[in-house]
Amino acid sequence: MTLSVPSPGVTPVDGAPHRPHAECYPVLLDGVMVGWVDKELAPSVAASLRHFKVLREKRIPPWMEVALVPITGKPSLYPGLFLFTTPCRLVRPVQNLELGKEELIGTMEQLFMNIAVFEEEVSAGVTTHQELFPHSLLSVIANFIPFSDHNQSPRNMYQCQMGKQTMGFPLLTYQDRSDNKLYRLQTPQSPLVRPCMYDHYDMDSYPIGTNAVVAVISYTGYDMEDAMIVNKASWERGFAHGSVYKSEFIDLSEKIKQGDDSLVFGVRPGDPRTVQKLDDDGLPFIGAQLQYGDPYYSYINLNTGESSVMFYKSKENCIVDNIKVCSNDTGSGKFKCVCITVRVPRNPTIGDKFASRHGQKGILSRLWPPEDMPFTESGMVPDILFNPHGFPSRMTIGMLIESMAGKSAALHGLCHDATPFIFSEENSALEYFGEMLKAAGYNYYGTERLYSGISGLELEADIFIGVVYYQRLRHMVSDKFQVRTTGARDRVTNQPIGGRNVQGGIRFGEMERDALLAHGTSFLLHDRLFNCSDRSVAHVCVKCGSLLSPLLEKPPPSWSAMRNRKYNCTVCNRSDTIDTVSVPYVFRYFVAELAAMNIKVKLDVI
Ligand SMILES: [Zn+2]
Structure with a gap:
């Protein structure tokens, strides 16, 4: 698109302006340099373009943006007359006071416009526009x-x-709908x-x-x-x-290797696991109540005749809301995918x-x-x-x-x-x-x-x-509560693992430690950080101070009368120097890692 309007004062980009370039504004249309405009003439050029825009004259589109960035002599945006006509720009309506009409303004030009919110704020000669409503400045949700x-x-x-x-x-x-989670x-x-x-x-x-x-x-x-x-x-x-709707897609074609389509939803007749619980199609009844451990769905391998039953794994009871049997996007699939939507009642607690x-x-x-x-x-x-x-x-x-x-x-x-x-x-x-x-x-x-x-x-x-x-609000305790007595531990550090879904522990971090220190409750601190975490009893050689050298004796022959195997220091080659100490398990791991870096850790056991 070219600037078809012969605007007075605009020199085409290939022409020479009447004044030095430093005293002219560049004119850009949709990011393309189209000409020069005289510094003194620029405001009136911009004003007449806006006039045409609002009154829809001279083929100027009403969604055009006319931003005149002035020369200020201070660090600012690059000066020029910027015109935008491309689609999909953000525009909003305001009242043009001079012409008494609505005008769509863009994000760049509004920075250089004087837009009043209230009638009283309008000062003649300065204010050119006014908001249609005072609440126009608020977003959708703020409104x-x-x-x-x-x-x-x-x-x-x-x-x-x-x-x-x-x-x-x-x-x-x-x-x-088949959203993963929907609230209602x-x-x-x-x-x-x-x-x-x-x-x-x-x-x-x-x-x-x-x-x-x-x-x-x-x-x-x-x-x-x-x-x-x-x-x-x-x-x-x-x-x-309220309730929460949870949907899960089960695709049988993902359960077996490609090309094989012998898996179908269904129950083996007389299967005691599914009787009265699943329909003949291997899916739960609509409206059925499910609780932890109930059969969820079942499928059969047509080649081998064996059936597999999957069980409902959530601890929360639910009601089967609807089941959609799906093909693929082209409709040529074999209906091996189902979407089971369950409804979990969530009344306030x-x-x-x-x-x-x-x-x-x-x-x-x-x-x-x-x-x-x-x-x-x-x-x-x-x-x-x-x-x-x-x-x-x-x-x-x-x-x-x-x-x-x-x-x-x-x-x-x-x-x-x-x-x-x-x-x-x-x-x-x-x-x-x-x-x-x-x-x-x-x-x-x-x-x-x-x-x-x-x-x-x-x-x-x-x-x-x-x-x-x-x-x-959709923050509910049943999604957040966490409790643990004993349970899974990390295999490297032997400390309790984190995570609500796996019955993990809640981290007792540095700030929590500081709080207990400040209260002087050192026994509680010791209990949290040691006894309830990765307390372990390690063997240490008192003589050489090593945690790594004490090793358990080889098992005695079966005919031997000796039953108690002893720990031996492999460095000192004696067993009377072995003692036991309580240390965090992760400390032993730390010592082993240091040993791998050729750093010896020596314990002074008193
Ligand atoms: Zn030793």
Whole structure:
């Protein structure tokens, strides 16, 4: 493409500009040098190009980018008039104030444009563009935060992280999917308080949480440090229930050498391992419950007639959700591949993670019986107890407003718009929702008198209680808990191996060591690092101090009366100098490695 517009002031690249090159800007179109433009004329050339672009005149495409990088005399981007017209560049719409029309701007030109966010920021002669909406500066997920302009900014950033970890309803085609792992919230709800972009992106088809009645109260000690108490009755009614879908492909053609297709799914008639558990096709029944050790699938070798049964290996019970029998991509396969999708129920348990939409995460600490929860005058029991210490330092005022807005929405049967930048000091959100609560007969500030569920007495303080949309996050204890007594060890160091799947240990590292040292608990330290790790008893020669030279005697002949074999130092050639010491096993390995490098380690045994 060539610059077909005869722009005034632009000299073609093969022509000579009227002024020295140092006083001209190079003109680049899609990265190709096309000419020179006079330093004084460049701004007006750029302006007229933009004019044509917005008004769609002179065949200038409306998605063109016009970036004039000025000569500043300081280190900066390379000066020039850069024009881009290629497809697939990121562009976004803003309002061109001069022409009163929407304009698509690109990533490079917006650095050199003056774009106002609010009407008041527009200063004549300087501001050329304005955002279509104040929330245009926010990303997709940031736009799902209600009243985000009332929050401390790091909290909004935390929510942008957590919004991606919600256990929601991400798609409508669970039956047709075969993802390794899919999460699903069983009882999702549409939020009562939502920003306009929530509807713009049709998130009601993909909801991410549940409206919960939240009381901000410190009740017992189970809500300390971001722990939260959940009403057990709410849980029994299905609060935040969910499941995980796990799919596994089983390809029989991978189980045997190529060319041989004698393996087929099926059961050997009368096989006691599979009777009543697997269908005749060798696959589990849809809807069957599987637990550890149950037959999972079975296949037969048609040549030999022998059958193989594979067993369900996960410790977690599951339900067979669906099974897809697959061919290959061209449809010419022999249906030797199946995809078994199982559903693992994952209802909330102690240790599961939740979060509101304001970066306020919390761990379920107790499922509290409803009769012991605090209750309101009308007898309502909250779903969640949130510790008030979570507010002062985090300053998530948006969550307080959401609570009041959610409460008034529930009382009046509304959905509230929570788009940021619609409330201000003059037109405050507190006033708006306070009046609304008052109109419904509730306290202006969203508080209520609560009664202790233990004693039945009225609590002295007014308790802030309202409706907050809570997300269930997909970090669950059942995926993370780790426990070990004894188990597998590393064959080189004899220390416990790591890893949750193999019942490994948890590393007691340098920082943990420092913590125990600081507490003076040296016996505990010794226990962790030695007795519970790779304690071993080694033979050492007291005379030469070697760990490597003591060797066990050869076994005596079978007719010999001698039964106890002795250790002998192969260097000193005597056995009365052998003693035993407790050393970490890895130390013996270390000594052996040093010996391989011709370094002798001598132990002084006292
Ligand atoms: Zn010796």
